[in-house]
Amino acid sequence: MTDGAGRTPLIAGNWKMNLDHLQAIAFVQKLAWSLKDARHDFAAVEVAVFPPFTDLRSVQTLIAADKLPLEYGAQDISEHDSGAYTGEVSGALISALECRYVLIGHSERRTLHAETDEQVAAKVDAALRNDLVPIICVGETSEDLEKHGPSAVPVAQLRAALAGVTTAADIVVAYEPVWAIGSGQAATPDQAEQVAAQLRSTLAELLGADVAGKTRILYGGSVKANNIAGFMREPNVDGALVGGASLDLTEFASIVRFRNHVGV
Numbered sequence: 267m268t269d270g271a272g273r274t275p276l277i278a279g280n281w282k283m284n285l286d287h288l289q290a291i292a293f294v295q296k297l298a299w300s301l302k303d304a305r306h307d308f309a310a311v312e313v314a315v316f317p318p319f320t321d322l323r324s325v326q327t328l329i330a331a332d333k334l335p336l337e338y339g340a341q342d343i344s345e346h347d348s349g350a351y352t353g354e355v356s357g358a359l360i361s362a363l364e365c366r367y368v369l370i371g372h373s374e375r376r377t378l379h380a381e382t383d384e385q386v387a388a389k390v391d392a393a394l395r396n397d398l399v400p401i402i403c404v405g406e407t408s409e410d411l412e413k414h415g416p417s418a419v420p421v422a423q424l425r426a427a428l429a430g431v432t433t434a435a436d437i438v439v440a441y442e443p444v445w446a447i448g449s450g451q452a453a454t455p456d457q458a459e460q461v462a463a464q465l466r467s468t469l470a471e472l473l474g475a476d477v478a479g480k481t482r483i484l485y486g487g488s489v490k491a492n493n494i495a496g497f498m499r500e501p502n503v504d505g506a507l508v509g510g511a512s513l514d515l516t517e518f519a520s521i522v523r524f525r526n527h528v529g530v
């Protein structure tokens with residue numbers, strides 16, 4: 267099932283640097299059971315988790331063995347395919363764990379690890395050449411917002427991230443205003459929609475209307491069970507990238523089931 271525009275909503279949980287592999291197994295198993303008990307239709311709303319690298323093999327084994335209808339991915343990827351890059355993890359290594367997605371250019375990578383637009387673009391290329399779907403994260407700081415208005419920086423970041431992409435590609439874009447991440451102060455649905463609409467026009471300009479129409483754009487930044495519905499009602503918002511609330515099983519399951527509790 268899809269939304270009006272034919273895009274299947276995606277609710278993604280970015281665990282950041284939380285939960286070891288044993289905790290990950292317990293969490294993923296409980297999440298799948300709890301959603302199955304609630305008769306969640308996984309084809310109608312896709313669910314993905316983004317554990318730390320050290321958990322991915324355990325999550326893969328569990329999901330494959332129990333045939334759980336959940337997707338998973340990595341939180342980062344090296345721009346290089348192999349070689350002397352101590353501490354880096356390549357697309358081939360991530361792909362070997364049957365990940366579907368990889369987060370790229372999260373604001374914490376950009377600010378705490380000085381990741382540049384050029385590196386983000388190189389990582390997007392690395393994901394695509396290793397059959398991974400990049401979730402390209404973009405977003406403005408509060409200073410950017412004051413100086414340049416709401417969509418200038420996210421749009422510029424998206425353009426830069428897609429510098430090497432010329433053909434139709436399976437990608438996801440996550441709009442995460444930096445000021446809304448972990449602050450408890452989410453954007454309003456209207457603010458998210460305005461930027462998402464600009465991002466979609468940019469996709470249309472760069473990759474064509476067909477790709478733009480198919481690409482899912484997520485909102486991230488203080489998403490909770492009590493505000494997800496507002497975002498999901500917006501025509502250009504196709505899901506959420508959830509941080510803190512993705513570590514709380516009941517809260518995350520409730521976000522996934524936004525349709526049931528709000529009748530969207």
Ligand code: 13P
Nearest residue numbers: 280447448487488509510
């Ligand atoms: P919070 O949901 O904790 O604000 O984090 C959002 C985020 O950074 C997801 O990638």
